[in-house]
Amino acid sequence: NDSLADGGTSLPIPPILKDENPDPGKAEFTLVAQKGSMEFIEGKPTDTFGYNGDYLGPVIRVKTGDDVSIKVKNEIDEATTVHWHGLEVDGDQDGGPHSGIQPGTTWNPQFKIEQNAATLWYHPHLLHETGEHVYKGLAGLFIIDDEDSDNLDLPNEYGVNDIPLIVQDKQLDENGQFTYDLSMHDVMMGLQGDTIMVNGAINPYVEVPKGKVRFRLLNGSNARIYQFQLSNNQKFYQIGTDGGLLEKPVEMDKLILSSAERAELIVDFSEYEEGETVELTDKGTSFMKFIVTGEEKGPNNVPSKLVDIPDPDETMAARTRKFVMSGMGRNVSINGKQMDMDRIDEQLKLHDTEIWEISNEGMGMMGNNMGMAHPFHGHGTQFLILDRDGNPPPPNERGWKDTILVAPGEKVRAIATFDHKGLFMYHCHILEHEDAGMMGQFNVE
Numbered sequence: 001n002d003s004l005a006d007g008g009t010s011l012p013i014p015p016i017l018k019d020e021n022p023d024p025g026k027a028e029f030t031l032v033a034q035k036g037s038m039e040f041i042e043g044k045p046t047d048t049f050g051y052n053g054d055y056l057g058p059v060i061r062v063k064t065g066d067d068v069s070i071k072v073k074n075e076i077d078e079a080t081t082v083h084w085h086g087l088e089v090d091g092d093q094d095g096g097p098h099s100g101i102q103p104g105t106t107w108n109p110q111f112k113i114e115q116n117a118a119t120l121w122y123h124p125h126l127l128h129e130t131g132e133h134v135y136k137g138l139a140g141l142f143i144i145d146d147e148d149s150d151n152l153d154l155p156n157e158y159g160v161n162d163i164p165l166i167v168q169d170k171q172l173d174e175n176g177q178f179t180y181d182l183s184m185h186d187v188m189m190g191l192q193g194d195t196i197m198v199n200g201a202i203n204p205y206v207e208v209p210k211g212k213v214r215f216r217l218l219n220g221s222n223a224r225i226y227q228f229q230l231s232n233n234q235k236f237y238q239i240g241t242d243g244g245l246l247e248k249p250v251e252m253d254k255l256i257l258s259s260a261e262r263a264e265l266i267v268d269f270s271e272y273e274e275g276e277t278v279e280l281t282d283k284g285t286s287f288m289k290f291i292v293t294g295e296e297k298g299p300n301n302v303p304s305k306l307v308d309i310p311d312p313d314e315t316m317a318a319r320t321r322k323f324v325m326s327g328m329g330r331n332v333s334i335n336g337k338q339m340d341m342d343r344i345d346e347q348l349k350l351h352d353t354e355i356w357e358i359s360n361e362g363m364g365m366m367g368n369n370m371g372m373a374h375p376f377h378g379h380g381t382q383f384l385i386l387d388r389d390g391n392p393p394p395p396n397e398r399g400w401k402d403t404i405l406v407a408p409g410e411k412v413r414a415i416a417t418f419d420h421k422g423l424f425m426y427h428c429h430i431l432e433h434e435d436a437g438m439m440g441q442f443n444v445e
């Protein structure tokens, strides 16, 4: 196919990890954190980390109700952890900074999937090392299916018209290495590279069938906030947020996604000619290409109703808890404090519903909104946004969220129920901020 010859690399599709337990309702996986090597630039192999391979990791795919057991082996030379971002499990299975896996050892978390269909992800969470471990390639998708998602008429042929896109920006040095020597600028803004990779490939193309195609988009970058758009300004539908499907598809022509946020999108390629292409851009800069080819596939329409999302009910909340993000550079903090492994910052009661009021003081200069946006993430539950500065959230944020971008000067209120016990983290998901201490601990009991 001629159109492909000049198209660069074909998009790698992360494999779905083999479930080693044949019993229905049970799932068993083995994940190995290992060292690898990738030739992103010809002749200049890059030292990387990956799970079960050289770079990134396979997709862990489970069903609601499954009893899951995962053996996580650490074959890199340093301690790491694996955290299930967005998963609602007890604190001791959550893979936070207290669950260090020493080199050569195995950690075996076990949990039941109690939440609805969603596109989650997993990544390391060791104190002060999260940024570097993720940057070198440790990250993968964690997909949950349920009856609702199975019965909806959505594109669902994995790798064909249901395509994962893990978007990350990287900086390769003259030797082709991922340098993780943070400059003052990197510490302040978070590490932002000039090369955008998708599923570990630079400027890839992917062939998509005519018809509706679903993309599971993860901003797996350390810090960058993307504004995704199609190069022809074509509209698309957002059908899912961090923690599952939306109530109904939201038509849009651009999507802002901060670090760790996910979105499920449907793009309609049915009007394209055979071989026609369109590019996916960040703030107008193209970083990957879709080539429409082959027979029309999948559903004719986007379902007008997806799932039920409860109306957030403030009267259910036992209390409002405040989180104030402030500072800059190495002084970033939440509620004026930096992470201390031996200090529990917030004590919660199991099964309580709470409103979390998350505000961004900017650089803490009175009366101005200078500073930067911080994506706030809470573990162990999913939130519904009540309001942003008193206004209802935009339609594409009226779904389950575990990571909420808060602009300088902004105040966001979100509501969640805490049905899992144990010690959990809340933090800024700009990994350089998290590693600098913009994180705290809450205990649910």
Ligand code: C2O
Pocket (backbone or CB within 6 Å): 083, 085, 123, 125, 260, 377, 379, 425, 427, 429
């Ligand atoms: Cu994506 Cu606390 O992590």
Ligand code: CU
Pocket (backbone or CB within 6 Å): 083, 084, 085, 086, 377, 378, 379
């Ligand atoms: Cu998390």
Ligand code: CU
Pocket (backbone or CB within 6 Å): 332, 373, 374, 375, 428, 429, 430, 433, 434, 438
């Ligand atoms: Cu931050």
